[in-house]
Amino acid sequence: xxxxxxxxxxxxxxxxxxxxxxxxxxxxxxxxxxxKIIQTSARGVLIDISSLDIVDSFIGRILSNIAxxxxxxxxxTVVVGMQPAVAITLVELGLSLTGILTALNIEKGMLLxxxxxxxxxxxxxKYTRQ
Amino acid sequence: xxxxxxxxxxILVRQAVRQMAVELKFSLVEQTKIVTAASxxxxxxxxxxxxxxxxxxIINDANRKGLRLTFEDHGMGIADxxxxxxxxxxxxxxxxxxxxxxxxxxxxxEIVSQVGVGTKVAMTKWK
Numbered sequence: 001x002x003x004x005x006x007x008x009x010x011x012x013x014x015x016x017x018x019x020x021x022x023x024x025x026x027x028x029x030x031x032x033x034x035x036k037i038i039q040t041s042a043r044g045v046l047i048d049i050s051s052l053d054i055v056d057s058f059i060g061r062i063l064s065n066i067a068x069x070x071x072x073x074x075x076x077t078v079v080v081g082m083q084p085a086v087a088i089t090l091v092e093l094g095l096s097l098t099g100i101l102t103a104l105n106i107e108k109g110m111l112l113x114x115x116x117x118x119x120x121x122x123x124x125x126k127y128t129r130q
Numbered sequence: 131x132x133x134x135x136x137x138x139x140x141i142l143v144r145q146a147v148r149q150m151a152v153e154l155k156f157s158l159v160e161q162t163k164i165v166t167a168a169s170x171x172x173x174x175x176x177x178x179x180x181x182x183x184x185x186x187x188i189i190n191d192a193n194r195k196g197l198r199l200t201f202e203d204h205g206m207g208i209a210d211x212x213x214x215x216x217x218x219x220x221x222x223x224x225x226x227x228x229x230x231x232x233x234x235x236x237x238x239x240e241i242v243s244q245v246g247v248g249t250k251v252a253m254t255k256w257k
Contacts, residue, residue, distance in 0.1 A: 020144065023137035054144065054162055056169040057228055085162040093166060093231035094217055 004029045006036050012113060013040065013075075014106070016048040026062040033066060037073045044113035045070050046106060050081030060095045067100045076116045078102065080109035134201075135181040140172045143184055150186055150197055154257055164197060164255050167232035171201045171251050174228050179203025179249055189254065196237075196256040204248040211241055 002025055007014040013036060021029070033045065047063065049055065055063075067077040078101045082090075090097070101116075103109035132143055147168040151161040168184070175182040182203030189196045208214045217230045229251075233239040236253040243249040 020141050022141055053148075054166045054169060056166050056173070057231065058169075058173060083162075085159045088159050089162045089166045089235065092163065092234050093170075094234065095231070 002028075003032065006033065008040055008042070011040075011042055012044040012046060012110070013037065013042045014046045014048065016051070018051045020052075021059065021062075023058060026059065030062060030066055030069070034069050034073060037070055037075045042070075042075045043117060045075050045077045046109045046113070047077060047079045048081045048106060049079060049086075050083065050105075052086065053083065055082070055086050055090055055095075057093065057095060060090070060097060063100055064097065076101065076113055078109040078112050080104065080106050131183055131185050133181070133183050134172050134175045137176065140169060140176065143172045144169050146186060147197075147199065150188065151255075154188060154195055154197055156197070156255070156257060160255065163235040164199075167235040167253060167255075168199055170228040170232040171199070171253070174249075174251075175201045175203045175205075178208075179205030181205075182248075194256050196254045198252065198254040200250065200252045202248065202250045207245040207247055207249055208241075208243040209245050211243055215241075 004015060004017060004025065013033070015033065036042070037045065045066070047066065052059070063079055070077045080103045082102065101112060103112050132146060133139065134143060144165050148161060148165050151164045156164065172184060175184070180203065182201060182205070185200040187198050189198050213219055215229050215233065229241070232253065237256050238254040240252045241249065
């Protein structure tokens with residue numbers, strides 16, 4: 001069965017979504033990732049979606065769910081690398097991805113996670129819109 | 131014409147729609163909008179219609195070309211289309227943005243549905 005691999009970097013997990021996810025794979029990712037957070041005591045999750053050429057409401061819901069589940073398990077999720085055309089389409093589609101932190105790339109996402117660990121409340125805008 | 135009976139079919143539909151949008155030389159943003167709308171409606175066809183078909187065609191009017199996608203299923207149908215077209219209305223696994231969102235992403239959007247008979251969605255993006 002197909003799986004989406006995770007990379008562990010210290011206390012963070014990096015998930016790079018490189019293939020066009022069908023629905024079952026998206027659900028498997030949700031489950032595997034929550035298990036991995038517990039196994040590794042991860043404090044943050046970076047989800048790189050730079051290879052995704054669309055994000056529809058189903059994928060949007062999966063990303064939202066992952067963010068909520070990891071938060072409950074003590075890990076913050078940052079979605080990084082969204083393509084401009086995807087961002088434009090998401091807004092018109094009407095998805096706001098509430099509750100999901102985003103950053104331009106992995107590096108900025110990492111800074112955001114580190115800042116979250118230190119100053120949870122005010123760090124978001126500082127790194128997401130640089 | 132392609133059939134939509136599994137979630138892998140949704141991916142195949144997305145790829146086929148993308149290819150046609152590229153052939154018609156839609157911009158990357160327009161391609162993304164069309165493919166996203168197709169993905170939303172294909173999922174509705176699968177989840178609520180119990181599977182169905184999509185017809186993809188290039189259409190011409192006087193001075194422009196367009197991509198028309200027609201999704202058809204013989205599922206339960208939609209009792210209240212106005213309600214189903216509202217943002218946030220959901221019966222299933224999405225975020226309730228499927229129909230309303232797809233309508234915003236395309237230029238023309240038509241939906242005909244009869245309870246117990248099925249649903250047909252025809253949508254067009256003009257170049």
